[in-house]
Amino acid sequence: xxxxxxxxxxxxxxxxxxxRRSAEIFLKQAGYxxxxxxxxxxxxxxxxxxxxxxxxxxxLMPRLDGYQTVAIIKRSPRHAGIPVIMLSSKDGVFDKARxxxxxAEAYLTKPFTKDQxxxxxxxxxxxxxxxxxxxx
Numbered sequence: 001x002x003x004x005x006x007x008x009x010x011x012x013x014x015x016x017x018x019x020r021r022s023a024e025i026f027l028k029q030a031g032y033x034x035x036x037x038x039x040x041x042x043x044x045x046x047x048x049x050x051x052x053x054x055x056x057x058x059x060l061m062p063r064l065d066g067y068q069t070v071a072i073i074k075r076s077p078r079h080a081g082i083p084v085i086m087l088s089s090k091d092g093v094f095d096k097a098r099x100x101x102x103x104a105e106a107y108l109t110k111p112f113t114k115d116q117x118x119x120x121x122x123x124x125x126x127x128x129x130x131x132x133x134x135x136x
Contacts, residue, residue, distance in 0.1 A: 008054070011046055011056070014037075017038075039061050088108075088110060
């Protein structure tokens with residue numbers, strides 16, 4: 001995997017247009033490719049089609065919540081290696097533990113700053129255990 005930002009794809013899954021757009025602006029300014037989904041079903045389709053290198057996934061969403069979405073992604077051998085960072089406005093121990101149980105690597109509390117978001121990306125961008133190992 002190239003460590004150039006432009007070849008690194010980040011999927012942001014959140015039912016809030018404000019959160020999606022903020023994340024998109026922050027990530028694009030840093031040179032990343034950005035994919036956006038407003039719910040879990042759309043996210044699953046984008047994960048399958050685009051194979052992102054990192055996923056930010058909101059917890060509270062209609063139809064398919066973040067825990068269910070991440071569990072489905074992590075059960076797929078093709079996608080299990082993609083790091084997932086849960087997004088939530090709640091900063092509870094239970095939420096973080098449940099995120100870990102379904103396979104999320106980390107947890108970011110909303111609202112996040114540009115620095116917090118980019119720091120989270122940097123944590124997974126250069127690790128060999130990143131999604132590129134899971135790509136066919």
